[in-house]
Amino acid sequence: MILERIAPETGLSKDYVALIARTATHRYKTYQIPKATGGIRTINHPARELKLLQFWLVSSIFSHLPVHPAAYAYRKGRNILANAVLHAAQSYLLKVDFRDFFPSITAFDISRVLEVNAPLFSSPLHPDDYRLIRLLVCKSGRLTIGAPSSPVLSNAVMFEFDVYWAERCRSQGITYTRYADDLYFSTDRPQALSVVFAELQADLARRQSPRLAINSTKTAFTSRKRRRLVTGLVLTSDRRVSMAARQAKD
Numbered sequence: 001m002i003l004e005r006i007a008p009e010t011g012l013s014k015d016y017v018a019l020i021a022r023t024a025t026h027r028y029k030t031y032q033i034p035k036a037t038g039g040i041r042t043i044n045h046p047a048r049e050l051k052l053l054q055f056w057l058v059s060s061i062f063s064h065l066p067v068h069p070a071a072y073a074y075r076k077g078r079n080i081l082a083n084a085v086l087h088a089a090q091s092y093l094l095k096v097d098f099r100d101f102f103p104s105i106t107a108f109d110i111s112r113v114l115e116v117n118a119p120l121f122s123s124p125l126h127p128d129d130y131r132l133i134r135l136l137v138c139k140s141g142r143l144t145i146g147a148p149s150s151p152v153l154s155n156a157v158m159f160e161f162d163v164y165w166a167e168r169c170r171s172q173g174i175t176y177t178r179y180a181d182d183l184y185f186s187t188d189r190p191q192a193l194s195v196v197f198a199e200l201q202a203d204l205a206r207r208q209s210p211r212l213a214i215n216s217t218k219t220a221f222t223s224r225k226r227r228r229l230v231t232g233l234v235l236t237s238d239r240r241v242s243m244a245a246r247q248a249k250d
Helices: 002-010 014-022 048-060 080-085 107-116 127-137 150-157 159-170 192-206 244-249
Strands: 028-034 040-046 092-097 175-179 182-187 220-223 228-230 233-235
Touching: 002 014, 002 048, 002 127, 014 048, 014 127, 040 048, 048 127, 080 175, 080 228, 080 233, 092 192, 092 228, 107 127, 107 150, 150 159, 159 175, 159 192, 182 192, 192 220, 220 228
Parallel strands: none
Antiparallel strands: 028 040, 092 182, 092 220, 175 182, 228 233
């Protein structure tokens, strides 16, 4: 069981690890910061002992979970520029944003992704392990902005979604990437992205895990005739990427 591994490798006793797990929801400092694009972002920062256990899970367990090539956030060797470059050559762009992305990913989603990928772990996970992991990475049954385990788990939970949409788009001559909660679709085919958006809405409505909702205020259809932004970078009319927007924001 994981508890037998965590204790000696972190220097904490098994009883203390179990206590941290049982009380994890109350071991966060919650505060708010303004978003660059307006509004307020709630941060839930885990206490030192909880963060230690979350880091252990990231390196020892979650690092074995698959991440799709279309996912560009929270990955070594990937960045906002690499994501933007993939869309620079196309004429039409659709950006879709998820509302409350991390908190929308629940303890159920975490258990499911661990169970689906059970063969990838060097040691089998026991049902008690699933419960311990859920408690350690969730606050009130949901992922939080601020926990070091949330980014890698979000990419793993989104793996099946990314598989489906990467293949669906490839078959239609559309480029698809995801940067955290932002989806980007680009193509040279007029009207193709309107069809994609309708299909995306239907797909999200029928998916049981994760249950995600589109932030309609941040959905944007653009073309080379207008200013196109991908992860804060401008796609220019001559099919290149400009750092101007990022520099202005910084």
